[in-house]
Amino acid sequence: MSTVLKQSVERVIPTEAELVERARAMIPMLRERAAEVEKNRSVPADIIAQFKEAGFFRILQPRRWGGYEMNPAVFFKVLMELGRGCCSSAWNMMILGIHTWEFGHLDPRACEDVWGQDDSVIIASSYAPFGTYKRVEGGYIINGRWPTSSGTDHGQWAFLGQMLLDEEGKPVDRLSILVPRTDYTILDDWHVFGLAGTGSKSVVVKDAFVPDYRTHSLADYTMSDRGNMYLYPFSQIFYAAVSSAINGMAQGAVDLFIEQMQTRRDTTGGAKTSLSPYVKDRLGNAVARVRSSRARILHMMHETTQYAERRELVPLDDRVPAMLDIARVGRESEEAVMLLFKALSARGIYLDNPLQRILRDVIAAANHITQNADDTAGTLGGYLLGQPLPPLFYSRDPLPGQAAA
Template identity: 55%
Template sequence: MGQIEQAITHPTAEELVARAQAMVPWLREQAEAVEETRSVPASTIEAFRDAGFFRILQPTRWGGYAMSPEVLYRVLMELGRGCPSSAWNMMILGIHQWEFGSLDVRAGDELWAEDSTILVASSYAPCAKVRKVEGGWMISGQWPTSSGSEHAAGGAFLGGRVLDEQGKPVDMRAFLVRREDYELIDDWYAVGLAGTGSRSLRLLGDTFVPEHRSHSIVDYQLGDGVASYRLPFNQIFFGAVSSVIVGFANGMVDLFVEHMVPRQNIFVPGAPAQNPFVQEKLGNAVLLIRSARARILQDIQESMGYAERGQAVPLNQRVHYFLDGQGVARDCFSAGHMIFKKSSARGVFLKNPLQRQLRALLVGANHITQNEDDTSAMLGAFLLGQGLPPGVFELPAIP
């Protein structure tokens, strides 16, 4: 299985997006149970697997489609309309296949030698204690919020800072550890996305990670091979988070329209759907969501253009893309809250799925990839000639 290189017949982007759209009613039906059980059922992960979603970014060497990240983004934008927690798991468990496209092939050969459908989880927070040793790295530690980890038999990518002899950071890396090397701590009790199973992960002790199972999160290298694997890690991962958040917001629009169209006012004649303030809020909410969606797709299309020409994505563009993606949750949460307020008292009941979508937006907006305040200042400083913080887009300079 590890040596699959032949041409693989796979569905088109439109077929994959259509499959995601067809799942939305089914996902919406199970969303409440997913929250109550605090877990996405294995049957949902299997449905995503059968639909080919986990193959979208997987290299052809291991049976994948090696498609542009744009395809996964569009799929996530649909799935998020139905069950936020399930879509979030798909996002996290589906993005790592891209990571293997820029790793030493030995990592993928080891993981998928017997079964190319095995999934990998992650927690990129730089929590590892890291020590360079012969042939690789020795790491230890505990990491928070590893979403979908109960479905990841293949292990997890874990983040850690590499320090020099003076204790100064010189790199931030991801380390792929095996499932048998860690335990999961059932501590995910959250106001939204409760079903993602985002448990803490703790290594059982000092753990050796071979060099070929690690990569720099900061050091952007163009590399050879398929164009989609020539893109910056941060942009691809951050873009996936932003995409699923767009799905949450569009799910709120779907539900709001269904909620409002048949309603009648209690105190005055007429229907809320005829109220110009309701109409205005809905229209402006859709504008915010569509604008966020357009940014994500335009950025990845432009980036793929560079990669297909064998060029690195320019730093100037990467800084702009960073803000484009990190501003998505701000816009989508604003849109969601705007229309939620117009749902009146009916919207606050737990049986009304509108509040679940809004809570998902709230939690998604707190994700580190959605920190638009700091990123806005970063872009502003860059445009004003003040430079960029070390270790965000490039490795810190070594004196």
């Protein structure tokens, strides 16, 4: 029996090792059902229920609202395991599960609205600011269509992105706006070649009122009385969660490649394919990319956790390079899986070979905005050379050294 903590509701908090092992134990089941998930274009409710039962949705949830309030690195490690089994299921767990961390930044009234009666309620999202808004007394009237809301069928609320403009139409802030399921409809427009099982449909809102207390700034990064585990920048935690799921997908490809190559023989001479120096070279280089990506994510969390535990904000000199640490994971995972796929020859293209699905899923995942290593590398290079940072990403206000527009 592990050492446990008990909350007022007598909920047992598992250890990090227990949570990771629960995720690892699900890999065979997730592998077996990955084709079903893709075919249905949605993760079945019973898989989400298993994730709930395992406690994955509570890892980042504030203790006040029934959660474990653990270090985000624990959540990342769970995603790295789930990704080895089913890419789309891991992606849903990542997107739907990261939102409980966001509640550590919200007005308690918003938490009460969502979790006052049931602290297991799931929240979906679409952060791209595609909607429109009208400022009214006490809040906003919002309208619009927000695409790619992964796992949205399982959500009873949703965070939606909104760019705030000044009187001249200039962006002045990026908001996350929380709306109940009764205020939006779901448009089934998710027809894609990769991550098809994530059910990333569009959310459509018409004339919904959102009170101010159910909004918060995604750009603001200042000190408050929020708990230590919520003192990281929003972008670091959300983006790194995406990268963690992708890293797990790439590791899943490595797992399958090893299994397939242990029995395969060369069709021209009958020799074991695993004896080929090229097969071994590709595998070794793929593993190096997966391991280095994982190490970078966890090292970044180790470094920034030291600030959080001292109740300090993460300095800009750490935040800017951390975003490149995160963004390169998609590229390196894509490279790793492609290295393996090219050694499969014609066997790799059959739909009953799960490696082709992982390849498609990783390519799709690496196209996520969080994995934009090109612009992120340029941002870091420019920052090191004394140039301005992109507005409304690292701060709501102009940073030192930036010229106010």
